[in-house]
Amino acid sequence: MKVFAMGTLSSMANKERYARFTKALYGVYSTMEDEMDKCCAEVPTSANDVDNNAEGIEKIANQNSPVVYFWSRHSEILRRSELLRKDILAVTKKDDLCDESSYSHATLEYMKAIREAGDQDRQNGTGRLLGHAYTRYLADLMGGSVLGTPTRLALRLEEGTPEQYSFSFPRDRKAYVETIYNDLNESGKIIQDDDALLEEIVEEARAAFRHNIEVYGEEPIVVDSARGIQNIISGYLFHTP
Numbered sequence: 001m002k003v004f005a006m007g008t009l010s011s012m013a014n015k016e017r018y019a020r021f022t023k024a025l026y027g028v029y030s031t032m033e034d035e036m037d038k039c040c041a042e043v044p045t046s047a048n049d050v051d052n053n054a055e056g057i058e059k060i061a062n063q064n065s066p067v068v069y070f071w072s073r074h075s076e077i078l079r080r081s082e083l084l085r086k087d088i089l090a091v092t093k094k095d096d097l098c099d100e101s102s103y104s105h106a107t108l109e110y111m112k113a114i115r116e117a118g119d120q121d122r123q124n125g126t127g128r129l130l131g132h133a134y135t136r137y138l139a140d141l142m143g144g145s146v147l148g149t150p151t152r153l154a155l156r157l158e159e160g161t162p163e164q165y166s167f168s169f170p171r172d173r174k175a176y177v178e179t180i181y182n183d184l185n186e187s188g189k190i191i192q193d194d195d196a197l198l199e200e201i202v203e204e205a206r207a208a209f210r211h212n213i214e215v216y217g218e219e220p221i222v223v224d225s226a227r228g229i230q231n232i233i234s235g236y237l238f239h240t241p
Contacts, residue, residue, distance in 0.1 A: 009218025
């Protein structure tokens, strides 16, 4: 948690640092969402479709996939990659997001792990991608939403930026988070008779945490986190009437 906190504060040291950090997150989210979309190929991904379309529900059940069960219900609200792309373009004109050679080593390793999990899920009906989804999206929902204003003020960003921390909840945040947890549990029940597969999901979540630590701590964070704190303080003072 210390690395996560200092890494986040470091991203507020200046716009260049913020752009690199946000690009790393874009690489992670775009890969994760692409892999889950592949798992849901030809299955309704709209929450409304799932709720109102009996055929869609049957397809999901037939897939016998915990990833399909979870992502088909929450993809529209949880998606972050396009918002991250907008946040990057808001501070830099360098649009090289499709060029993987421009990503850091830690980010590439994280993306590789996500792709391997997706391959396994599609081949064997496992749910390893849920470990990655849990690690990133629950962090966004539980605490990430409070980072929008400090980031905007610290870096003097335009109103409405960054967008990555904004969610359009179908109801209040607390109720939606409870729904996320319930659906993760329901996803696990699909493979509950196989303790080994359930442990794979847990281990994948542990691996995702390790990859996050590498990404958040890849650049020096002690001095930059101090600069980030200074920027937040001055940002609030600057915007105080």
